[in-house]
Amino acid sequence: MSRVLIPEAKQGLATFKNEVAGELGVPFKEYNGDLSSRQCGSVGGEMVKRMIQDYESHIK
Template identity: 40%
Template structure:
């Protein structure tokens, strides 16, 4: 993606953008990647960005599984 262009990925719930950005920064720190000062992640390697995204997905799945095992869930 060229510099300054937005990703084609869109959130299902646009109001969650700020929380997801904060979550991405927290996860990046957990895997040892410092956030870019500019907020632009395009200068990072695909491997680093993939590590952040993969860890985010694992954490979201873990949270959902915990929610389901507690008897709750979004479909109830």
């Protein structure tokens, strides 16, 4: 059973995901079963890349 530690994070990550998807031209919507793994993976990969860059910029 999963437990939500920070409820606000879910909406924030959804917003971030939609922003990245829009910038990459991936048509995210309520149902994404018609998208390829490459399309979905590109969004997730870009999100992780940006989160790491943001973290690294704050620790230097």
